[in-house]
Amino acid sequence: MLVCQCNLITQKEVEDTIIDLLNQDPWQLIVPAKVYHAMKKRGRCCGCFPNVVETIIRVTEQYHRDAEQSAEIICYLDRVRQLRDEFGRKFNERRSTGHRAA
Template sequence: MLVCSCNFITEKEIVDVINGLLDEDCWQLIVPAKVYHAMEKRGRCCGCFPNVVDIIIRTTEAYHTRRDSTEAEIFDFMSRLKRFHEDNRRADIERRQKRHRAA
């Protein structure tokens, strides 16, 4: 499935990069910019970033399930990642509203 039409990046390419990053350090925080940097691409319109975050979450959960990580490790990491995602999404919404109010 095509995830980023600006750079023609598929979901499989993103999953492969995420798995490669997790092989290097399985507890690192992976964000869309890190994935794009590893692919030597950059976000253009960045409309795909929310979908990339969802792919990162799914892929990371699957990786740690295959790795036989303890449930406590997985839960703690995934809750921190989801909180990071929600905080950033909330900041995006607040920025949009401020811009609309000023117009």
């Protein structure tokens, strides 16, 4: 599945990049810009960033659950999800409600 149409980046590429970053340092802060930089890409329209944030949260949560460090990270990720639901969803991809993709 394509995550970024501007750069033709797939979900699998984003997930693999996040796992590579977590293997380097499991407790680093991973943001979309860091993921794109690791892939040697750049955000163009940045409409995909909210979806990349969701992928970062999901992959990080699974990574730490597999490493049995879930107690600390799961609480933090739940808080990030709560904030995202409160503030981030209504401006998803910066498109109005009536916008239709071609």
